[in-house]
Amino acid sequence: MVISQEEHLKELSKDYRFDWKDESHSVFEPKRGLSKAVVEEISGLKNEPDWMRKRRLKALEHFDARPMPWWGADLSDIDFANIFYFIRSTEKMAANWEDLPEDIKGTWDKLGIPEAEKKYLGGVSAQYESEVVYHKIKKELDDIGVLFTDMDSALRDYPDLVKEHFGTIIPSNDNKFAALNTAVWSGGSFIYVPPGVQVDIPLQAYFRINAENMGQFERTLIIADEGSYVHYVEGCSAPIYSSDSLHSAVVEIKAMKGARVRYTTIQNWSTNVYNLVTKRAAAYEGAVMEWVDGNIGSKVTMKYPSIYLLGQGARGEILSVAFAGKGMHTDAGGKAIHAAPYTTSVINSKSVSKDGGRTGYRGLVRVEPDAHHAKSTVRCDALILDDESRSDTYPYIEVEDETASLGHEATVSKVGDDQLFYLMSRGLSEAEATAMIVNGFIEPITRELPMEYAVELNRLIELQMEGSVG
Amino acid sequence: MTTFDRAALDALPIAPGATGAIRERAFGQFEALPTPSSETEEWRYTDLSDFSLDFVPHMPGHDGGAPAPETGGLAASMIQHNSSVVMTTSGQDLDARGVIFCDLDVAAEKYPHLVEPHLHALVPTDRTRFTALHGAFRTGGTFLYVPADVAVEMPLQTLTYLDADGAAVFPHTLLVAERGAEVTFIDRYASPDLGRGLSDAIVEIVVGDGAHVRYASIQEWGAGVTHLAVQRATVGRDADFRSLAVGFGASLSRAEAETVLAEPGGFSEMLGVFFADDDQHFDHRSVQDHVAPNCTSDLLYKGALRDESRAVFSGWVHVRPGAQKTDAMQTSRNIVLSERAKADAIPNLEIEANDVRCGHAASVGPVEEETLFYLQSRGIPRDEAERLVVTGFFQEVLDRVTLEEVRHGAELAIQEELRRAI
Numbered sequence: 001m002v003i004s005q006e007e008h009l010k011e012l013s014k015d016y017r018f019d020w021k022d023e024s025h026s027v028f029e030p031k032r033g034l035s036k037a038v039v040e041e042i043s044g045l046k047n048e049p050d051w052m053r054k055r056r057l058k059a060l061e062h063f064d065a066r067p068m069p070w071w072g073a074d075l076s077d078i079d080f081a082n083i084f085y086f087i088r089s090t091e092k093m094a095a096n097w098e099d100l101p102e103d104i105k106g107t108w109d110k111l112g113i114p115e116a117e118k119k120y121l122g123g124v125s126a127q128y129e130s131e132v133v134y135h136k137i138k139k140e141l142d143d144i145g146v147l148f149t150d151m152d153s154a155l156r157d158y159p160d161l162v163k164e165h166f167g168t169i170i171p172s173n174d175n176k177f178a179a180l181n182t183a184v185w186s187g188g189s190f191i192y193v194p195p196g197v198q199v200d201i202p203l204q205a206y207f208r209i210n211a212e213n214m215g216q217f218e219r220t221l222i223i224a225d226e227g228s229y230v231h232y233v234e235g236c237s238a239p240i241y242s243s244d245s246l247h248s249a250v251v252e253i254k255a256m257k258g259a260r261v262r263y264t265t266i267q268n269w270s271t272n273v274y275n276l277v278t279k280r281a282a283a284y285e286g287a288v289m290e291w292v293d294g295n296i297g298s299k300v301t302m303k304y305p306s307i308y309l310l311g312q313g314a315r316g317e318i319l320s321v322a323f324a325g326k327g328m329h330t331d332a333g334g335k336a337i338h339a340a341p342y343t344t345s346v347i348n349s350k351s352v353s354k355d356g357g358r359t360g361y362r363g364l365v366r367v368e369p370d371a372h373h374a375k376s377t378v379r380c381d382a383l384i385l386d387d388e389s390r391s392d393t394y395p396y397i398e399v400e401d402e403t404a405s406l407g408h409e410a411t412v413s414k415v416g417d418d419q420l421f422y423l424m425s426r427g428l429s430e431a432e433a434t435a436m437i438v439n440g441f442i443e444p445i446t447r448e449l450p451m452e453y454a455v456e457l458n459r460l461i462e463l464q465m466e467g468s469v470g
Numbered sequence: 471m472t473t474f475d476r477a478a479l480d481a482l483p484i485a486p487g488a489t490g491a492i493r494e495r496a497f498g499q500f501e502a503l504p505t506p507s508s509e510t511e512e513w514r515y516t517d518l519s520d521f522s523l524d525f526v527p528h529m530p531g532h533d534g535g536a537p538a539p540e541t542g543g544l545a546a547s548m549i550q551h552n553s554s555v556v557m558t559t560s561g562q563d564l565d566a567r568g569v570i571f572c573d574l575d576v577a578a579e580k581y582p583h584l585v586e587p588h589l590h591a592l593v594p595t596d597r598t599r600f601t602a603l604h605g606a607f608r609t610g611g612t613f614l615y616v617p618a619d620v621a622v623e624m625p626l627q628t629l630t631y632l633d634a635d636g637a638a639v640f641p642h643t644l645l646v647a648e649r650g651a652e653v654t655f656i657d658r659y660a661s662p663d664l665g666r667g668l669s670d671a672i673v674e675i676v677v678g679d680g681a682h683v684r685y686a687s688i689q690e691w692g693a694g695v696t697h698l699a700v701q702r703a704t705v706g707r708d709a710d711f712r713s714l715a716v717g718f719g720a721s722l723s724r725a726e727a728e729t730v731l732a733e734p735g736g737f738s739e740m741l742g743v744f745f746a747d748d749d750q751h752f753d754h755r756s757v758q759d760h761v762a763p764n765c766t767s768d769l770l771y772k773g774a775l776r777d778e779s780r781a782v783f784s785g786w787v788h789v790r791p792g793a794q795k796t797d798a799m800q801t802s803r804n805i806v807l808s809e810r811a812k813a814d815a816i817p818n819l820e821i822e823a824n825d826v827r828c829g830h831a832a833s834v835g836p837v838e839e840e841t842l843f844y845l846q847s848r849g850i851p852r853d854e855a856e857r858l859v860v861t862g863f864f865q866e867v868l869d870r871v872t873l874e875e876v877r878h879g880a881e882l883a884i885q886e887e888l889r890r891a892i
Contacts, residue, residue: 071511384824387794393819397832402806405835412821412828 018237025089059172059182122201147192154190169252188218193228209238224259253281269298285311306335309343324357333362338374354385360392380410472523486579496595496605503599525638536631545624574611611642621652632661638668663692675703691719707733717744728757731765742771746779775811784816800830
């Protein structure tokens with residue numbers, strides 16, 4: 001069937017309410033394609049120290065040398081030569097929403113970020129294209145030494161801290177897309193929480209792509225020092241275009257002795273974004289690391305948040321929700337590497353596919369030799385809403401210590417006819433009933449989200465269910 | 471290096487019927503195909519890149535060369551000693567009912583219309599370098615054919631026995647059960663401990679519409695043997711296929727077992743028990759491929775590991791588009807008895823239909839110290855307690871083997887293995 005481009009766009013934008021576009025705001029003429037010169041230019045524009053420039057160039061070599069992943073989703077349509085690797089939208093980062101250009105500010109208003117900041121956030125970072133355009137942290141947090149800034153500023157303001165930790169959890173040659181990020185990274189968050197400090201209101205970053213064929217490569221580094229606590233929340237969206245954009249982030253986290261870090265993502269890119277992200281955390285003695293990972297949008301997602309349990313008694317938890325609708329392939333999951341005694345991990349994955357979408361859980365639980373008395377449970381549940389859709393489960397369990405105890409369970413099912421019948425006999429439409437069942441299905445995960453996000457996730461699911469069921 | 475060259479091929483006994491052409495084609499494939507690389511997903515846990523194919527390509531056997539197996543309770547039995555089938559017993563009754571049970575090469579000559587459509591249809595020679603090697607150098611093997619609506623009540627069995635150090639054998643079982651037929655077949659593989667040996671095995675099973683086939687393989691190769699096996703069955707409409715794999719022997723065993731649910735209403739049960747010790751390496755791979763709707767498959771593999779052994783289970787459930795009302799289950803359970811043993815489990819699901827019930831479960835864990843303590847506190851020595859725990863662990867699988875002869879054979883093999891190992 002041949003469909004016109006307008007029809008194609010209309011189809012893509014169905015039920016996606018973040019589909020508005022601002023005028024281009026680039027402060028210089030952006031260029032497509034990737035080369036040594038582009039990497040040098042990004043580094044030059046940011047006035048970076050020499051070690052970072054060299055690191056970027058080395059990473060570009062790794063990127064060029066590595067083959068595309070042969071597993072997971074189909075990435076053969078990514079046209080690396082057609083991507084914008086760096087777009088600067090404003091000359092200066094604002095600490096006040098009013099200082100932003102009118103339509104950029106309008107975008108954040110529509111996303112409700114300033115409103116949320118007032119109500120319940122400890123700090124906000126707002127990235128537009130390649131750079132953070134607005135940034136602010138509550139004064140109380142600033143006063144007790146919590147550092148929360150964008151990565152570019154951190155490299156300038158805390159060079160030693162950044163140099164000490166940058167790329168230590170995810171080396172630039174870790175995988176092809178981590179290498180790409182290291183070469184062209186821009187923006188992202190830097191967080192340092194001093195020993196014993198409990199940041200009891202979430203810090204939030206929001207990532208917005210506006211331009212067509214944009215490549216967004218944010219780089220985030222979080223260090224929670226001994227006995228501290230922080231909850232970081234990120235969200236993202238983009239307008240819908242007829243050709244593809246690329247989002248390839250790297251997130252590195254260190255949860256030091258006794259610290260706890262919770263990292264929550266609600267990913268809702270438009271369905272022309274390739275979302276290829278490397279996220280990894282190291283949890284030291286007695287630390288707790290939690291990934292709460294909601295993947296609702298994007299054309300292709302390949303993302304497996306990992307936890308390296310490096311200290312005795314460390315604990316890791318990964319909660320993952322994946323949704324795939326028409327034309328989407330969401331390959332999500334998680335990894336827990338037990339490298340110390342008495343470490344525990346829990347992975348809980350829920351996926352929903354409909355209208356020909358494909359969801360996957362891909363995971364690894366590994367117990368290294370001498371990581372005695374490690375315990376892990378993995379549970380994956382998948383819901384397939386129609387006969388065109390698909391669900392895959394690829395759980396790897398590798399055990400090199402006899403005292404380890406690991407379990408994995410998975411189920412795949414459809415929405416039960418009896419459940420639907422019951423709800424419809426109470427007067428609900430089929431779409432409402434299905435949305436209610438799906439919301440119930442992912443409830444173990446939404447209840448871990450901050451209230452506003454849980455409501456948002458449920459609303460997204462309802463929107464996705466509308467129209468096409470029945 | 472390899473001793474499987476043109477001269478060795480030309481020195482083989484003449485290949486009857488169509489097998490000559492298969493042999494030539496497979497030899498070309500063997501020379502062209504690379505050794506499977508551990509860089510690929512299929513071979514990531516078994517690295518054969520340094521595996522030398524320096525074996526005696528063909529070692530004729532002789533009558534009386536293999537220990538006579540117990541034949542009580544069997545309808546018929548066959549012995550292959552090294553590369554040759556040396557003995558077949560077949561009851562008059564079976565012949566009269568049209569059941570064929572004989573050397574595969576004899577069958578290729580006498581019953582080409584029955585053999586040719588099926589030989590290497592389920593496991594093509596170009597699947598891997600090793601299946602190509604098998605296609606080129608196989609002699610002997612088992613052909614079992616059961617005509618429509620014939621029920622053979624007692625099991626049939628083939629023992630493949632290898633006792634020539636440095637030799638290769640290519641066991642092949644081709645089992646064809648026509649519509650409504652019923653049969654049980656047991657493959658046994660055995661050898662003394664050898665310096666080196668290669669068992670490159672293929673099992674092809676066609677379960678016709680409404681047929682009932684039970685298949686058991688009991689692998690007791692000695693140390694030194696590398697066992698590379700591919701078993702593939704296709705299940706017809708409303709047919710059922712029940713298989714049991716018992717694996718104890720060989721230094722390295724890589725066994726693939728695949729069932730294709732090709733027509734509606736099919737049923738497949740795949741059971742496995744294995745015990746690994748010393749530095750044994752077991753790589754078990756399974757496929758439950760649901761092509762047709764309304765089929766059921768259930769897989770349960772249980773393994774116990776000791777010493778420095780390593781075992782990998784990777785299973786796949788595929789539900790193809792349109793295979794609605796599929797009910798598929800896949801379970802892998804492992805107990806680890808010593809601290810240097812390693813166990814991996816990868817139970818995969820790929821599901822492209824929505825009205826299905828699919829699940830999988832995998833676990834790896836130690837023997838509960840409390841259980842052993844309890845038994846020891848009742849005066850049972852630790853070794854005996856360990857044997858009891860492992861026996862109990864395997865019993866869940868054996869309890870599901872309905873045929874007494876098969877279950878009893880497996881239980882005896884397990885007891886013998888545990889006495890030897892613990």
